[in-house]
Amino acid sequence: MTKIKIIAILIFGISILLAFYSKHIATENEMNLMLLKTINEQKAFTQEISKNIFYIYRNKNASTKQLDELINNFVTNINNKDNIFSKISRNDIKNQSDKIIKLWNRFYLLVQKFRDANKVKGLYSSILLDKLVNDIYNENLKLVMEFDRLITIEKEYFDKTQIKSKFIYVTLFVILITLLLYLFTQLKDLLAFMQKFLNTSKKIINSSTIIGVKPIKINSEVDDVSMAQDNFNFFLQKIDKSIDYAG
Helix, strand or coil, X not given: CHHHHHXXXXXXXXXXXXXXXXXXXXXXXXXXXXHHHHHHHHHHHHHHHHHHHHHHHHCXXXXXXXXXXXXXXXXXXXXXXXXXXXXXXXXHHHHHHHHHHHHXXXXXXXXXXXXXXXXXXXXXXXXXXXXXHHHHHHHXXXXXXXXXXXXXXXXXXXXXXXXXXXXHHHHHHHHHHHHHHHHHHHXXXXXXXXXXXXXXXXXXXXXXXXXXXXXXXXXXXXXXXXXXXXXXXXXXXHHHHHHHHHC
C-alpha cells in the first residue's frame, strides 16, 4: 500500500504542476502577443506620422489635426509599452527597446520642429522644411529597421519558448499517464484480490466451514497483494490443520 500511496501523491503533485504550468504558458503567450501587437502598432504609427508629414509638406493648407492625433496615440502607446516591458527581464528586448526610444525621441523632435516651421512662411522656412522632411524620412527608415529587428528578436524568443514549453508539458503529461497506468495495474491486482477475498469469506460464512475452500491464487507483482494472499492462504492452512488435529 505504501507504493500505491507514493504513486497517488506523485500523480496529484504532477497534476497540480501541469495546471500551474499551463497557466504560466498561457500568461507568457499572452504577454508575447501583447508585446508584438504593441511593436507593430508603434511601427505603424511612425509610418503614418511620416506619411502625414509628407502630405502636409506638399499641401501647405492641409490640417495638422490627424498628425496631432497620431502623435498622441503614439505617446499613449509608449506609456502602455512601459507597463508591458516592465514585466520582461530579458536584456535583448530592453536594449533594443532603449535604442528605439532614443530614435523616437530624435524623430519626435524633428516632427515638432516641422510643425513649428510649417507655421512660418518664407524662403528660409522652405529650406528648413526641405531639410526637416528629409531628416524625418531618414529617421523613419531607421525606426522601421529597428522595429523589424525587435519583432524578429521577439518572434525568435517566442518560437524557442513554445518549443521548450511544449517539450516540458509533453514530458510531464507522459509521466502522468505512465503513473496512472502503473497505478491502474497496481489497483487492478488489489481489486482482484479483494473480490476473491470477499467471495471466499462469504462462502465460509454461509457454509460455516472451510471445507472445499480453495486458496486464493493471483499472479501479481504487487508486493502488498502477494503478502495479503500468502497471509490469507496461510491462515486457511492453519485452520485446516487445526480441524484435522481436533478430529
